[in-house]
Amino acid sequence: MDPTSRYARQSPLTVTLPDGTVRTMSAPRTVPAPPPGGQVLTAPGARLDLMAAELIGDSTQWWRIADANPFADATRLETPGVAVDLPGG
The missing domain is CATH 3.10.350 (Membrane-bound Lytic Murein Transglycosylase D; Chain A)
Incomplete structure (x- = not known):
């Protein structure tokens, strides 16, 4: 991932969908002031x-x-x- 991305420092979030499929995505980001x-x-x-x-x-x-x-x-x-x-x- 690009280190200048706004998601660069976010930990990945893994979720299991109702059909059993596992997805990994960026966790929601808190916008600092x-x-x-x-x-x-x-x-x-x-x-x-x-x-x-x-x-x-x-x-x-x-x-x-x-x-x-x-x-x-x-x-x-x-x-x-x-x-x-x-x-x-």
């Missing part, structure tokens, strides 16, 4: 991967921006004019 990192306003055409590429330098780190913002629907972060909290560190 991010350290302060600033804030930007989204522009038309904003996308989480594009914001991550510009602000973090890696488009695959889009989830760090999503985690820094407590919206139930992360696509709200792509609406023009929304204040987006940036992940710290």
